[in-house]
Amino acid sequence: MSTTASDPLAALGTLPGVADAVDSVRKAVDRVYGHRVMRRRSNEVTAEAALRGARGSAALSGADWNLEEVRRRTDFSGDDEAQVVGAALRLTAEAGQLLSIWRQSPLRVLARLHLVAAGGAAPDDAVGRPRLAGESVDEPLVEAPLPDADEVAGRLEGLSGLILSGTSAPALVTAAVVHGELLALRPFGSYNGLVARTAERIVLIGSGLDPKSICPAEVGHAEQGRAAYIAAFEGYLSGTPEGMAAWIAHCGRSVELGVRESTAVCEALQRGAA
Helix, strand or coil, rough: CHHHHHCHHHHCCCCHHHCCEEEEEEHHHHHHCCCCCHHHHHHHHHHHHHHHHHHHHHCCCCCCCCCHHHHCCHHHHHCCCHHHHHHHHHHHHHHHHHHHHHCCHHHHHEEEEEEEECCCCCCCHHHCCCCCCHHHCCCCCCCEEEECCCHHHHHHHHHHHHHHHCCCHHHHHHHCCCHHHHHHHHCCCCCCHHHHHHHHHHHHCCCCCCCCCCCCCCHHHHHHHHHHHHHHHHHHHHHHHHHHHHHHHHHHHHHHHHHHHHHHHHHHHCCCCC
């Protein structure tokens, strides 16, 4: 059996420009991990990265609050925006707890992520399971055609199989595919964007690229803007080599911008300003 057939994600790593994106991300991540602040205060950097990542993911889902508002608030049960921010914060907190389960049952993790995101805000029987035929999806950012329930079930099984069988593909490639596929499928009735970006985070952490979770790609996705995010995602949806490479590169740039954010946090901690 060819490598492409047995490890389709590895083939994506050979697309034009992808190796450069992977190399650039690795160098950026290595630099921030080598920062002197990381030796003694990495937990503080991780906590701040989680907060900023949640803020970025919520912004892409329509709740673009400033960081101080996210930091200050304690009640997220109010309007729709507050619920989105609360969901993003809960997901970020949960991500690190699910690494071992992800390696054994990605579908269990996705169900858990939706349960955490919904936080009681959706009908109980619709939470934590892929949508059924005829059920609607609330995901205003993504206007692409919605796959039917049978296609969703089949493609989720396929994605799970890819993860469980392992791959020689770089972490960035796997994370981008997981993120893109979940965004394409929108398997749940709500919070699909938040869940997709959290799954990307889980892959980046669990792969060993970002074990301390200090490189929040969500920050970079938000910083590049919703229009750029959707344009890159349309490349994923196209399935063309050029489109897939563009999506992976976009995700790589997002990680690098997350690195830049955490490097600034490290510098602030070093100066005693944070």
